Amino acid sequence: MSDDALRLDQQLCFALYSASRAMIRAYQPLLEPLGITYPQYLVMLALWERDGVTVKSLGERLALDSGTLTPLLQRLEAQGVVRRQRSDEDERKVEIHLTSAGRQMRNKARSIPTALACRAGFDVEDKDALRKLGQLRETLRALEQTIERDREAIAEPAAATATAAPRAAKKRAAR
Amino acid sequence: MSDDALRLDQQLCFALYSASRAMIRAYQPLLEPLGITYPQYLVMLALWERDGVTVKSLGERLALDSGTLTPLLQRLEAQGVVRRQRSDEDERKVEIHLTSAGRQMRNKARSIPTALACRAGFDVEDKDALRKLGQLRETLRALEQTIERDREAIAEPAAATATAAPRAAKKRAAR
């Protein structure tokens, strides 16, 4: 009758969901001086590693689609930290470049990981604690991969015979 | 120069964020037959455990505020699975009751946890795997607690001397 498996406390998904939101809330005060939100911070992290990438590849890295990224990047552009530029070789693509302000922001962000690690209860000097942190990170990554792999396995068999209507060609506007 | 600490792959927050979203995506096809979203599912889980609770207590359980819950609960009410009723003893409170349709939905939900555990790569028969699952859940819960405890410690010192203007009293509408 009581169905233990349906208890909220038993759900790994809820623990994940809840911990993730708590983590994002913890970042907020640290990101406020930079004037960006948490998802925007993730985009900046990706761009600080590699610049001039397309919306597509950025989306693959962060598991976000253009529906999320396009407006987010437009806001970052309005803030003056990135530049969105239609590719010359392939007009479908839009390359995202950091501005100098965007590159400078990286210096202000340097202290964030350590500050957050402390907040999350990890002693930055403690080698063993850092090892556990890395372990948790890997566990989560592995979990995500397993879930996503299964999704593909389920989605793929349905891949099939769609027939799209042809479309006329008009020159794409500058943006 | 390369600042390893700012690498996206190094971020526990991103692993959490990404895994959590993957998990929610995995739930979606299982929830579609019930006609509810993932956050609505969490609310139903809470209500199946305890009925007739206030929006406030539901919010504490799920770490969500009225800004999120009120419209969500209105949608669940429109679906006919819950009833929202202004408390008689305390007119500020709104009690959330399951309808019979809401209680029946629990039967359809019974298979979900097992189905999801498999998808997440946990063999339901394997005691050791289940132990690891529980361990991960506890690690996440502990992490969340640590983060939230620190938030309170930071927020509290700022608690101080606000002076609100008085307000007139009008009878609250039925809903």
Place this chain on the structure above:
DNA sequence: CACAATTCAATTGTGCGCAATTGAAAATCG
């Protein structure tokens, strides 16, 4: 080469999350 299919970013629409405010009801305090 024509034309069908695919790829890519943008757009549309819905549902969260959450900060901040509002309005009413209850609790507290002088």
Place this chain on the structure above:
DNA sequence: CGATTTTCAATTGCGCACAATTGAATTGTG
């Protein structure tokens, strides 16, 4: 008791997430 403060749900506004569609550019194929 009357005024102040606190509590509670609702509302407002903004920024994600994400499914679905659109429009244009490219690729693939006969």
